[in-house]
Amino acid sequence: MFSGISFANKKKAEKEKAAIIKVIEDGTKAFRARDIKIMDTYVKDENTVRLGVSKNGFGVARGYSHLESGYKNNFKNNPNQITAKYEKVNYQVKVFKESAWAIHDQINHQSDGNKNKQIIVHFLEKVHGNWKISYISVLNASSFE
Numbered sequence: 001m002f003s004g005i006s007f008a009n010k011k012k013a014e015k016e017k018a019a020i021i022k023v024i025e026d027g028t029k030a031f032r033a034r035d036i037k038i039m040d041t042y043v044k045d046e047n048t049v050r051l052g053v054s055k056n057g058f059g060v061a062r063g064y065s066h067l068e069s070g071y072k073n074n075f076k077n078n079p080n081q082i083t084a085k086y087e088k089v090n091y092q093v094k095v096f097k098e099s100a101w102a103i104h105d106q107i108n109h110q111s112d113g114n115k116n117k118q119i120i121v122h123f124l125e126k127v128h129g130n131w132k133i134s135y136i137s138v139l140n141a142s143s144f145e
Contacts, residue, residue: 017093020102020122020131023130024122025088028088033081035075039068046063046064051137055140086107087109088106089106099123100123100124104120115142118138122135
């Protein structure tokens with residue numbers, strides 16, 4: 001009896017982790033395509049936060065409207081799709097009832113042969129049964145090697 005419950009819970013947890021990873025990867029695809037549909041992956045409230053950190057400094061967008069404005073501006077100023085390979089590795093995902101966190105490394109393979117490593121952290125919430133990002137930090141680890 002207990003093994004059946006444990007198996008069902010494990011299967012549900014794996015399904016939730018897969019859904020979380022899909023949201024993260026959908027966001028990355030939209031970012032690479034310079035598509036504002038990236039905003040569909042975020043919680044639509046003013047507590048949503050994006051933090052970016054590199055050796056050049058940091059930037060914080062607080063609130064869905066500021067985040068959306070930042071992406072629109074970025075895509076307007078950098079309209080070309082990103083063609084470099086993005087490799088996501090070392091996913092760790094912890095799922096709670098209506099929230100989760102996920103962390104992974106992202107290796108960006110540049111056209112000149114160089115690689116840039118980022119550590120990306122997400123906090124997610126379930127909104128109407130779907131996972132949405134409420135917090136993302138993009139930490140440029142290569143800047144500190």
